[in-house]
Amino acid sequence: GQNIDQPTEMTATEGAIVQINCTYQTSGFNGLFWYQQHAGEAPTFLSYNVLDGLEEKGRFSSFLSRSKGYSYLLLKELQMKDSASYLCARGGGNKLTFGTGTQLKVEL
Amino acid sequence: DTGVSQNPRHKITKRGQNVTFRCDPISEHNRLYWYRQTLGQGPEFLTYFQNEAQLEKSRLLSDRFSAERPKGSFSTLEIQRTEQGDSAMYLCASSPIEGGYTFGSGTRLTVV
Numbered sequence: 755g756q757n758i759d760q761p762t763e764m765t766a767t768e769g770a771i772v773q774i775n776c777t778y779q780t781s782g783f784n785g786l787f788w789y790q791q792h793a794g795e796a797p798t799f800l801s802y803n804v805l806d807g808l809e810e811k812g813r814f815s816s817f818l819s820r821s822k823g824y825s826y827l828l829l830k831e832l833q834m835k836d837s838a839s840y841l842c843a844r845g846g847g848n849k850l851t852f853g854t855g856t857q858l859k860v861e862l
Numbered sequence: 863d864t865g866v867s868q869n870p871r872h873k874i875t876k877r878g879q880n881v882t883f884r885c886d887p888i889s890e891h892n893r894l895y896w897y898r899q900t901l902g903q904g905p906e907f908l909t910y911f912q913n914e915a916q917l918e919k920s921r922l923l924s925d926r927f928s929a930e931r932p933k934g935s936f937s938t939l940e941i942q943r944t945e946q947g948d949s950a951m952y953l954c955a956s957s958p959i960e961g962g963y964t965f966g967s968g969t970r971l972t973v974v
Contacts, residue, residue, distance in 0.1 A: 787963075796968050848910065848912075852904030854903050855904050
């Protein structure tokens with residue numbers, strides 16, 4: 755199967771750091787994507803990992819361990835506008851399979 | 863090119879009616895995907911095209927659903943005899959052969 759597991763919701767404080775974890779089935783794996791989705795809007799691309807290690811892009815970083823079927827998205831210096839759903843998506847078989855998303859709430 | 867365009871943005875229809883949605887992908891992208899998303903869930907794969915060929919369909923795509931991409935450019939998704947369970951956001955995305963998706967803004971369908 756291609757089960758993708760991520761926490762349903764998280765809460766963090768403005769200015770802090772938050773890590774959103776994702777685990778997935780490793781068979782047929784072809785890359786791990788993270789998307790951000792604000793309520794009522796389409797998902798927007800954040801990051802892509804195909805090799806093990808950390809990819810940094812501004813305030814957002816994403817990590818992948820292929821042997822463990824594990825990824826995380828790290829958000830630094832949280833801002834109120836970062837309140838959104840964060841979708842982990844596994845590439846494989848010419849399509850992306852999405853998790854249910856982690857609803858992040860950033861509080862003052 | 864301003865990205866992936868979907869029309870209409872919203873559609874309200876009565877149960878039993880047919881509806882058709884349109885997606886215009888990024889022009890240089892070979893692949894086009896349709897996903898469905900309900901509240902609190904991630905997008906679920908429906909079907910995908912490479913150029914004009916429909917290469918994969920999900921089991922979610924019942925015989926009431928049909929998708930086309932006749933010239934390898936825009937695509938349409940038709941739902942016949944709509945049911946209340948079809949109410950969802952229908953997302954279109956395009957991508958190059960290797961790379962991530964760019965999503966359109968979606969069509970929100972409400973079946974009453």
